[in-house]
Amino acid sequence: MPRITDLVGSGRFVVTSELTPPKGLDLAPMLEAARSLAGFVDAFNLTDSHNARMSMAPVGAARRLLDEGVEPILQMTARDRNRIAIQADLLAAAALGVSNVVLMTGDAPSHGDHPDAKAVFDLGSVAIIETVRGLNEGRDLAGNALRGAPELCIGAVVNPGSPDLDGEMERMAAKVEAGARFFQTQAVYDMAAFARFARRLERFEGLGVSVIAGVIPIKSVRMARYLNENVPGIEVPEALIEEIAGSRNVDAASTAIAARTIAELEPICEGVHLMTLGREDLIPAIVESAGIATGSAQDLPRSAQMSAGS
DSSP states (O other), X not given: OOOHHXXXXXXXXXXXXXXXXXXXXXXXXXXXXXXXXXXXXXXXXXXXXXXXXXXXXXXXXXXXXXXXXXXXXXEEESSSOOHHHHHHHHHHHHHTTOOEEEEEOOOOGGGSSOTTSOOOOOXXXXXXXXXXXXXXXXXXXXXXXXSXXXXXXXXXXXXXXXXXXXXXXXXXXXXXXHTOOEEEEEEOOOHHHHHHHHHHGGGGTTTTOEEEEEEOOOOOHHHHHHHHHHSTTOOOOHHHHHXXXXXXXXXXXXXXXXXXXXXXXXXXXXXXXXXXXXXXXXXXXXXXXXXXXXXXXXXXXXXXXXXXXX
């Protein structure tokens, strides 16, 4: 399967989204959502017990997506695993055909549905990226040689709206040095702030680093207020809140705002990451309204599949 950097290298504006593996074994709703979005989404993040709420390990769900001809991006957090388990799970994922991973520390268990669980956090966000790079180079974290190395495309996260943008850029630089080649961002609403962030990305020119900007459709005024009050780095402008509040059709307004945001982002990043929080049904209208060309990863010509990310 092609990597995210292969898709970007083909000249395509990439669209990714998220799917949450089930709490249980019933994968049918997740697979149906993936099928319904063929042609609109290039790859799907599979969350790793999102918000510290226990669900099926994403590697199992990733294999099922691959069986359906759908490209997964495996999320992996450091919250629940020590360095042995992280490496073991990554090797297993690669053996099952996973090409893309996005790495993060993860939410503390106290935020989830097993608040008494013991957090691990053996590796930080940079160290876990260095670990994957080592596996790709044929060695484990202890320096032992592997019998067969993976070829994982390494992703990470960045917050372009951070109040400490200098610090955020330094953390991003450390992740790039460690081996990250694509970044998915926190949700973007303030285009001026994202443009300032985009100008700072010039330092990474020539390194093959791709930025996929986060977009969360605003489903209600209450949601917008919650994001502003509780999620660092997100600032939903009052004008957008008023647009939602004054709409007779919130879904239509939400779709229009998300589409405008994508159209503004297209010239200054390599793709968008649509986080629709259970409203995957809005994605086709958002993508079509934004006027962006999408397509299945499998439709790439072979020459593009063997490009910079290979």
